[in-house]
Amino acid sequence: MSTVEHRFGPYGGQYVPETLMPALDELEAAWSSAREDPEFQAELGRLLRDYVGRPSPLYEASRLSEHAGHPIYLKREDLNHTGAHKINNAIGQALVAKRMGKRRIIAETGAGQHGVATATACALLELECVVYMGTEDMRRQKPNVERMGLLGAWVEPVEAGARTLKEAVSAAIRDWVTNVDTTHYIIGSCVGPAPYPAMVRDLQRVIGDEARAQVLEQAGRLPDRVIACVGGGSNSIGVFKPFVDDPEVRLIGVEAAGEGIDTGRHGAPLTVAGLPGVLHGAYSAIMQDEVGQILEAHSISAGLDYPGTGPEHAWLRDSGRARYVAITDREALEAFATTARLEGIIPALESAHAIAWAIANGPSELDLICLSGRGDKDLAEALDHLGRLSGLGSGPEAR
């Protein structure tokens, strides 16, 4: 049985209250045995195929390519059941929870996609589900709140701090500390204490495994660049991982520049590269002030509105294997509208960050972009903002 990584270079670890340490050990043991168990893999594979709809297509986006001036292929995670990559991880962890005999599931959510994915997996596998969500995100992502309710999950509003993803994670961890005997915490990204970053990556690398085979078949070559948005970083680590050993493939993670890196109102700890620190159980790139208080992130996209990031990303950056850049709210909104007009695909605002960077930063022989989710959840928020940007959004004069 191979071990589960606790550290990525200096990053990672297990900075949690003692109460949780035995649960992390139990989870690590359960995950180590599950991933080696052909029966588990068969059940996960069957659900990913017949229930989620995998493999997701790799689509050559010709009009977007023409607009960008170089070839762009989109990995269509938006076509998964529930509309994003989050379901890959949620189903995998829900199966692990069942193996551990834990019938109560908690999760945090920002954009609501991980909450919906977890609520869906719990409905399917007969598990109780409580989702922590900041009240600001509940406002921004109302349709997803309603979907979770319909799926039988309880959405617990979180009022602390900026009422977004960071506080939702903290509230979920506090619940877990209290109910650890009966409860598994399905964390939604490659963040948190070990074994979560490695486990979530392994559950998401199906994205990259499929995409690598698909691009070789369709284009007869590897991509020049693999590009994905980074909040906590689960879709990006999933699509990057199978390309890490292909030195000719550039890996680009796109963070949220929010209102602009200079304003401090962003969600780009990897791009800014300040002092690393400890947040939510891991040592990684974080946003903090000079005395170690965690700062609030800002992004129009709730899924990128997080001041931390996965420890493996911090190491990919430091080791030079991946590069991290950032895109503003406005640039993401423009790419959101452009992708809708040119391709008939409404991307999640998160994924629109990756598209925006690819369009603006040629040349490239072939871009493979992870379209991590669909944008239906963002319509109200995006249309509201687009209406304020001249020349974009509705109206026959818009392009």
Next chain:
Amino acid sequence: MTGIERIAEAFESARASGRRAALMPYLMGGYPDLETSRRIGIEYALGGADLVELGVPFSDPLADGPVIHAAGTAALRAGVRLPDVLSEVVRPVAEHVPVVVMCYANPIVARGVERFADALVEHGASGLIVPDLPLEEAPAALRACDERGLALVPLVAPTTPDARLARIGAQARGFIYTVSLTGTTGERTGALQDGLAGVLSRAAACTTVPVAVGFGISTPEQAAAAAAAGADGVIVGSRLVRAAGEGAPGEDPVPAVGALVRALASGLAGTPVG
């Protein structure tokens, strides 16, 4: 005298004075404001505290329930920072009783663990509790504290298995902080958890330092019950922090907080056990 020696002496003198367990009230540095928190700490000492646990405000306190979380948030909002807490609260309170600083990992990492430990010693603190620094992540902090005679106090929980407890107990300094329940800090009504005596005796069996208990203890009756269950020390936090923030505008909360501490101290007075 080192911090480790001063903590040991505080537990010994509590025992010698006939107290059933040492009393260790918690306060949030800078809450409701710096000056009042200093006066609260001194009032604790005058009211019978044997040691004081002093929290450093942090933005994301994962082990804390709503009362202490809100107090830390209020202190941060008022601009309270670590240097203020050290000079305005730790130093004056440490003139009366040993002070054990409770701080989450990130402010320590941000300052650098050596510099952080230097600052604690410079301001007279005796020990350090880091609620999100389990055994596996503690070696650097333990080395820095040991080199300076500071006690790095580990936590154990009801979920901690025996083999792990033995490893924690072997490197405990000052005392072991036993968490009375699976959960965050905060008041709980009624009796303490059934398994408490078991956790305390398991902890005592694997260490040479005293075993204190905290989380969910708020009344003199609960404090007495914790002592009866075998605790060498009793930590009370949220109840006192709540009282510190409860005064009407313009009203000084210190007398009310002092009355609570005196009641807790009398709950622990009486014939020594054994």
